[in-house]
Amino acid sequence: MKIIHWLREDLRLFDNPALHYAASQGDVVPVFIYPEGLGSASYWWLHHSLRHLADSLREKGVPLILRTGEPTVVIREIAKDIDADAVVWNRVYSPSGITLGEAMKCELSRDGVANQSFNGQLLIEPTKIFNKQGKPFKVFTPFWRHCLSVLNPSELLPKPDFKKHSMHLESDSLDDWGLRPTKPDWASGLKRLWQPGERGAQDRWHRFIETSANKYLGGRDFPSKPNTSLLSPHLVFGEISPRQLWHDTNECIAIQAVDSSNGNKFLSEIGWREFSRYLLVHFPSIEERPFNERFNAFPWQDNSVLIEAWKRGKTGYPIVDAGMRELWHTGYMHNRVRMIVASFLTKHCLSHWKHGMDWFWDTLVDADIANNTASWQWVAGCGADASPYFRIFNPILQGDKFDKDGTYIKQWVPELKDLPKKYINKPWEADELTLSVANVKLGKHYPFPIVDHTQARNAALAAYQVIKQ
DNA sequence: TGAAATGTTGGGGCG
DNA sequence: ACGCCCCAACATTTC
Numbered sequence: 001m002k003i004i005h006w007l008r009e010d011l012r013l014f015d016n017p018a019l020h021y022a023a024s025q026g027d028v029v030p031v032f033i034y035p036e037g038l039g040s041a042s043y044w045w046l047h048h049s050l051r052h053l054a055d056s057l058r059e060k061g062v063p064l065i066l067r068t069g070e071p072t073v074v075i076r077e078i079a080k081d082i083d084a085d086a087v088v089w090n091r092v093y094s095p096s097g098i099t100l101g102e103a104m105k106c107e108l109s110r111d112g113v114a115n116q117s118f119n120g121q122l123l124i125e126p127t128k129i130f131n132k133q134g135k136p137f138k139v140f141t142p143f144w145r146h147c148l149s150v151l152n153p154s155e156l157l158p159k160p161d162f163k164k165h166s167m168h169l170e171s172d173s174l175d176d177w178g179l180r181p182t183k184p185d186w187a188s189g190l191k192r193l194w195q196p197g198e199r200g201a202q203d204r205w206h207r208f209i210e211t212s213a214n215k216y217l218g219g220r221d222f223p224s225k226p227n228t229s230l231l232s233p234h235l236v237f238g239e240i241s242p243r244q245l246w247h248d249t250n251e252c253i254a255i256q257a258v259d260s261s262n263g264n265k266f267l268s269e270i271g272w273r274e275f276s277r278y279l280l281v282h283f284p285s286i287e288e289r290p291f292n293e294r295f296n297a298f299p300w301q302d303n304s305v306l307i308e309a310w311k312r313g314k315t316g317y318p319i320v321d322a323g324m325r326e327l328w329h330t331g332y333m334h335n336r337v338r339m340i341v342a343s344f345l346t347k348h349c350l351s352h353w354k355h356g357m358d359w360f361w362d363t364l365v366d367a368d369i370a371n372n373t374a375s376w377q378w379v380a381g382c383g384a385d386a387s388p389y390f391r392i393f394n395p396i397l398q399g400d401k402f403d404k405d406g407t408y409i410k411q412w413v414p415e416l417k418d419l420p421k422k423y424i425n426k427p428w429e430a431d432e433l434t435l436s437v438a439n440v441k442l443g444k445h446y447p448f449p450i451v452d453h454t455q456a457r458n459a460a461l462a463a464y465q466v467i468k469q
Numbered sequence: 470t471g472a473a474a475t476g477t478t479g480g481g482g483c484g
Numbered sequence: 485a486c487g488c489c490c491c492a493a494c495a496t497t498t499c
Contacts, residue, residue, distance in 0.1 A: 336470085339470070343471095387471085388499085390471090390472090390498085390499045392471070392472070393472085394471075394473090397472075398471090457473090457499095464499085
């Protein structure tokens with residue numbers, strides 16, 4: 001048997017259902033096709049993840065084939081060339097991923113090539129879960145409770161053993177794809193923080209289990225503390241499976257290595273990942289349109305000066321700017337801070353969430369259509385089970401609460417590093433002397449606030465009145 | 470997985 | 485000792 005494994009968002013060997021199946025059946029030809037439309041940070045990640053995967057496969061005697069083109073054309077062409085018996089893949093649950101998967105299935109079947117897809121990306125197949133009325137869940141808690149009641153810990157699939165084969169196929173060169181930035185090379189900060197690929201994913205996961213998992217519930221909200229898993233980009237590229245996280249976490253709880261409140265909180269965050277994909281499967285229009293249709297009439301302002309200041313981390317609100325600069329430098333932002341900056345953009349700046357979504361898409365290494373869509377709509381107040389629109393984060397209070405001593409702010413906004421804690425979240429309230437001792441001249445070293453918090457809040461609430469029924 | 474405005478309560482200062 | 489007022493602390497409601 002000759003089997004093509006069409007690689008998509010499943011760049012791993014361990015617990016990979018399609019790959020495991022393929023290797024059990026015969027000679028495997030793994031093929032990855034250049035994906036259009038990723039953001040810059042994601043392409044950087046993809047480069048390193050593919051390099052790592054290619055190395056792992058080569059060690060097992062199997063070359064990774066890289067190709068460019070329309071996937072249905074490319075895969076059928078290879079299938080014809082090697083006279084393949086079957087094509088397998090793990091499903092992708094975004095609207096375009098579903099469409100492509102269906103087209104592939106259809107065309108292969110027409111060619112008479114056997115094909116089969118697997119779930120390697122989610123704990124629960126979205127099309128199998130409905131509420132008591134037989135409709136898709138729209139609220140997280142009942143959705144997740146239902147998932148928990150039907151999930152059973154199945155065994156994880158080992159890394160497959162491959163049979164060596166002598167099929168020679170042409171492959172693009174990874175370097176020719178030019179996925180890495182050249183000039184300017186903005187990736188140095190990314191390199192320092194991340195190790196893309198399956199090895200890095202497993203390392204990160206074990207470090208989390210050993211040092212942070214048991215502090216998760218109380219520690220996950222503080223951006224200066226390393227209490228989050230940092231697994232999101234690894235999950236996006238499928239370098240680690242959510243089933244493994246589920247399996248290992250429950251095992252840790254069982255042997256009391258991790259307290260159940262911490263472990264279950266972590267798993268519920270994996271649940272939010274499931275929920276956002278679930279929503280996008282059942283309501284694909286939310287990629288473009290608000291889930292809550294009343295928001296079609298929301299009077300967004302879309303002021304490009306404010307949006308630009310937000311992107312560059314120059315809003316004059318330190319916690320917001322710290323987050324935006326962390327994003328720019330590392331391709332990542334702490335979850336708490338994502339909520340703060342998103343609230344600031346959609347409410348203080350009255351910008352449509354799509355502007356934020358597009359920027360995140362380009363700059364995040366964990367950019368993911370489903371999470372990006374669901375989370376921006378959640379913050380903007382128009383999503384499923386969303387935070388109400390009038391829940392407007394106060395960037396000063398949020399900073400005081402979650403970065404009490406200013407550690408996080410000082411890391412990313414170093415021009416404020418000598419400012420006393422008292423003013424770290426509101427430098428404009430510091431007196432001249434304090435500012436000059438800290439070597440801060442507002443408007444020169446650090447901007448004045450681009451909007452006044454109270455005025456902006458009132459304007460946002462007034463805008464909301466327009467669509468309130 | 471807010472924040473601000475408004476309402477309530479109770480201790481202490483003071484005439 | 486008593487009533488009155490002030491206001492912090494907490495609770496509720498509103499956005």
